[in-house]
Amino acid sequence: MFGNRFPTAERPLLIRSARPTGFGAGFDQPVDVMIGKDGRVAEIGSMIAAGEDAKVVDAKGAFLSPGWTDLHVHVWYGGTDISIRPEQCGAARGVTTMVDAGSAGEANFHGLREFIIEPGRENIYAFLNLGSIGLVACNRVSELIDMRSIDIDRTIATVEANRDVIIGLKVRASHVITGGWDLTPVRLAKKLGRILKLPIMVHVGEPPPLYDDVLGLLAEGDIVTHCFNGKAGGSIIEDDDLYQLAEQAAARGIVLDVGHGGASFSFDVAKATLERGLPPKTISTDLHNRSLDGAVWDMATTMSKLLSLGMAFEDVVAASTTAPRRAIRLPAEGLLAKGKPAEFTLFDLVDADLTVRDSQGATSRLSRLFEPRHAILGAEAIAAHRHVPPEGGEGGGHVCPHCGWKS
Template identity: 45%
Template sequence: MIPAALDTPLRVLGAPSSAGAAGRLTLVNGHARLTWPGQEEASAPWEGDEVGTSRPPAGTATTPSVPVGGTDAAPDLGGELYIGPGWVDLHTHVYDAMTQISVAPDRAGLDAGVHVVADAGSAGQATIDGLVRYVIPAAGTQVRAWLNIGSHGLVHLRETADPAFIDVDATLAAIDRHREVVCGVKVRSSGAIVGAMGLQPLQLGRLVAREAGLPLLVHVGEAPPLIGDVLDLLDAGDVVTHCYHGKTGAPWLAEGAPAPALARALDRGVLLDVGHGAASFGFDVAARALAAGFPPHTISTDLHVRNIAGPVHDLATTLTKLLHCGMELERAVEAVTVTPRRILRMDQPWLGDDGAIRHATIFRLAAAAPPDRAYVDARGDTARPDRHVIPVATVREGVITEL
C-alpha cells in the first residue's frame, strides 16, 4: 500500500528520457514504480514544464502535470513533493567508534534521506580494514571512502604533520585491497593539520592518486600552504572541498569571481564541493560566487559529531542553505545525485524503463522550516530561507521507507 502522504502527484527531477514532469507511485508485486497520470487510459496530450521536460514513452497518453492540491487550491503550507535519484553526500565522517569525530553511517545516510555517503579520510591505510570489515557491513547506507594520505586517518587530527605518518606504498596496497570501497585519496591541506610539512602531504597524495587512477579530495582552509599553490597541483576530476569557506586566503575575489589560481583550476576541470562542516561555509561567500555564476559541482555536509546538532544537521539543511544563496533547485539536486555518483563511479540509473525505482529520495519543498531548525553558517550568521528541503521517504529497489 502506498503511504497516504505519498499518494499524490510527485514532481520528477533528474528524469531519464522515458519520464515525464509529474508521476505517481504505484505498487507492482509490492514494489514501487513511477507511473504517469493517464498511462492506463487516453487523456489530454502531455505537456512538459520547467521541472522535467523529458517526454514519456512514445504512444503513451498522459495528463498534464498538476501541482499537489490542484492548480486552484490554496497554497499548501506543507509544500510540493519531488522525487529524483537517491541523494549522495560526498563528504562525511562515518568511521563510527573508531575516530573521535565520526557518526554512524545511517545517521548521515538513510535516516536523512541519503542513499550513499562517502567517508572523507576518517581512515588511512593502517585503519581502512576496520571500516570495511566492521562498520560498512553493519550499515544500511552504502558507504564509500576517500582514503587519507595520513596512515592513521583521523584517529588524531594532525594526521600529516610528520613524515612518518605517510607511507606511499602501504597506501597504494590498501587501495588495491579495497577497490570496491575506496573512491579516491583525501588530503587535508591547511596549516593547522600539515604544520611544517607544507605542500608535501598533497604532493604525496597526488602521487598515490595518480598511480591508483583515482581523484583527490582536497580540504582547503587556513594558510599555509597558500591556496594558489594547492590549486596548481590539482587536475581534472580532483575535488576541492570547503570551497565556500570564509577564512583568510579563500580562493575568491571580493565580487565573487574565482581568484586566478581557482580560475585556472576550474578551466582544467577541477570540481568544487561545498563540505559545509563546523568551520567551512559562509553564506556571503557562497551567495557572491553563485551570483557570479560559479555554483558548486557537489553539495556535501562534512557531517561529524561536532556539527550534526548544528550548524550542519544533515544534507537537506545544506541543500536549503544553497537554495537560499541563489542556487537553482534542479542544479542543487544534480549536485547531490548525478555529479557525486559520477565522481564515485556509481552512476547507475535510478529509474528503469518500466518505471521500476532502484534508488530515489522523495522530498518536500516546504514554506515552513522543520521544528527548531535554525540556518546558521560556520561564522554564526543566520539566514531565513523561504524554501526548505525536507526529505520524507526513500525508495530502494522498490521498497518505500518513510522518514
C-alpha cells in the first residue's frame, strides 16, 4: 500500500508521558515513546533519555491512540465543486489517514492522485466512483444518469493502475442521483468489486433504492455509509424489518459507517440504534464544503457526538482508528510495537458545554470533547486542534464560495 510515506527526519522524536489507548492490552500506565529519524518506533518505556538531538513533546498524560482515520471525506479540491483541501480535515485536526469517498471517477482520478494524494502530508486513499465523472458538479450533474455514465473497462483499468491508493469502489444509491435506475448501479458496483476483489462503499439516502434492498446485495467487507441518516424511507429505526436486516448485515461483516455529512446523520436515529445495541463499526465525517462549517466541523467533534449518545470511549476510539484501518485493509495490530511506522494521534478528553447540531438541525449539548493535540506522522509532531466554525456556522450560515450552496 501507498501509506506511511514519512520522509526521513533530521531529529528523532520523543513523546513523553502519554497514555496509550486503542492498542490492545499491555498499556496500563503512561509511557514514553521514542521515534527514530526513520519514522519508526525505536523504544517504548518510562523515563527514556531524550539525548541531545531529540525533539520532545510532553504529552502530560494525554491519550496516545493509533492515528485517527477518517473513512469518508472529500478532498479533491479544485477537481469537484464539493471538495475541501486535505489540510482542512487532516493532520491539523488530528487525522493522519483519510479516504476520499468517490470524488473522482475513472475520467479524473489521475488528477486526484497527482495533485492531492501524492503531495499530501497525510496518508490519503480513495474509493473510486462508479460514475466516470465522479462528483465534478455534485448533485447538479449526476454521475449516474444511465449506462453512458459508466465505463466498465476504463474503471477496471484505473483501479489496476492505482491499486496502491484505490481501496474500493463508491456508489451513491439514492433517487436524487439515479432517478428511477433503482438498484442497477449498486449491482454493477458489486459486480466490479467481485472482479477486482475490492469492497464497495454504498451511500444510502432517499429511496429508491430501498436501504433494505441495498443491504441484501452486500457482502462481508462492504461498507454502508450514512448508516444513521434520518431521511424518510432510509432510517433504520423507522421499521423493524429494516432494523433486523441491518443487524444481520453487521453480523455478517458489513461495515456500518457514520458518514455524518451535511444531510446524513440524525441524533435520534443514532441514539435509538445505540440503545438497541447496534453501534457503528466506523466513525467518519463526510467532510466537504457544504458540511465543514455546518453540521460536521471535524473528526473530533463527530467522535464527541457519538460519545455523548452513549457509545463507550474505547469503542469510539476503535471506530475512529483501527476499525477503519481494517476496513481498507491496512495493518491494525501491534501499531505501537518497536519497528512499526509511527502514526498516532495525541489527544485529551476535556470537559465542555458545547451546542452542536445534526444534519437535520436538531441540537444537542456536549459535556465531553475529544481535543486533538498532535498528529504524529513519523518523527514529525504536527500541532492539532478542533475546528471552530466562523460566526454564522453551527448548521446555519456557511455559503460555498464556489457554487453558492448554503449549508
